[in-house]
Amino acid sequence: MGILRRTIATFHTEFNELPTLRKLKQVLTDRIGFNGCIDTLRIILKESGYEWSKIDDNRKALVEKHDIQMLRFQYLRQLKKYRDEGRYIVYTDESYVHTTHLQNMCWKPVKGVSAVQKKLSKCTWVIIVHAGGCEGFVPNARLVYKANSTSGDYHDNMNLDNYKKWLTTQLLPNLPVKAVIVVDNASYHNALLEKAPNSNSNKQAMQTWLTEKNIQFDEKMKKI
Structure with missing residues (x-):
């Protein structure tokens, strides 16, 4: 996401032209190997808070929504x-490693020694949860475990219960007083203990x- 925002922000100064979906897709393909189609890129931009706004000569420019700014x-x-208050700031995130995350080609040490071969297993992920700041990773906060999801999405293995357990047993006990925890907008980071009824609730x-x-x-x- 950071590369996407930086590319859009510097597109005009770097290429001396306004970004279009086709041009932006080409640059992202060259830089990060983006392999989605234009429609996929359009959806990503919309979900990231970008919209097309008319400028001079009735042209449109890609701008970030004011509420996102x-x-x-x-x-x-x-x-x-x-x-400024001198508080310890720690950033947290969750990621995964797939068993097929290997290069198609690699160097061998000596002749006769087998090269690293790409595994053919499917849907085998290792979930990684950690936190760190300017002083490095938080001690004893690393969580690594094998995913057991059969849905094809590793996110199913990190839910509110798993996140709360890691937060209360591994992260909070190892942080100094008045530390600041920075998280992203994953659904399990914003869960409510008690949800209010909505339009889908019965009377x-x-x-x-x-x-x-x-x-x-x-x-x-x-109800209305």
Whole structure:
């Protein structure tokens, strides 16, 4: 994502032209091996907060939405505040290694010694969870385990329960007082202990929730 944003931000100064989907796709293919189609790139841009805006001569330029910009400004200001206070800032993330993550060709040490061969196993992932900051990785915070998902998506193996267990047993006990933890927007990072009813909830669930929260309402009211 960082490469995508930097490429868009410097496209005009680097290539002296406005980015188009086709041109942007070519640059990303050359730099990071992006192998998606133009429609896929369009979806990624939209989900990343970009939109097309008209400029001079009725042309369109790829710009970041203002609300996304404001969220970044707020994040950077808050981060600077914590740094000025001397607080320890730690960044966390989850990733994976697949058993087929090997090069098709490699160097052999000597003649007669077998080269590293690409494994043919499927759907075998190793999940890696860790945290670190300016002083390196947090001691005893590394979590590595074999995924057991059969859905074809390693994200299914890192859910709220797994994340809470790692957070409370491995990360928090090894952080200094008043440390700041930076996380991304994964769904299990933003889970609510108690979800409020929404438009898909039935009327009885809405009434029960309102009653528990001591919010007055007329029982004759419709869901809307």
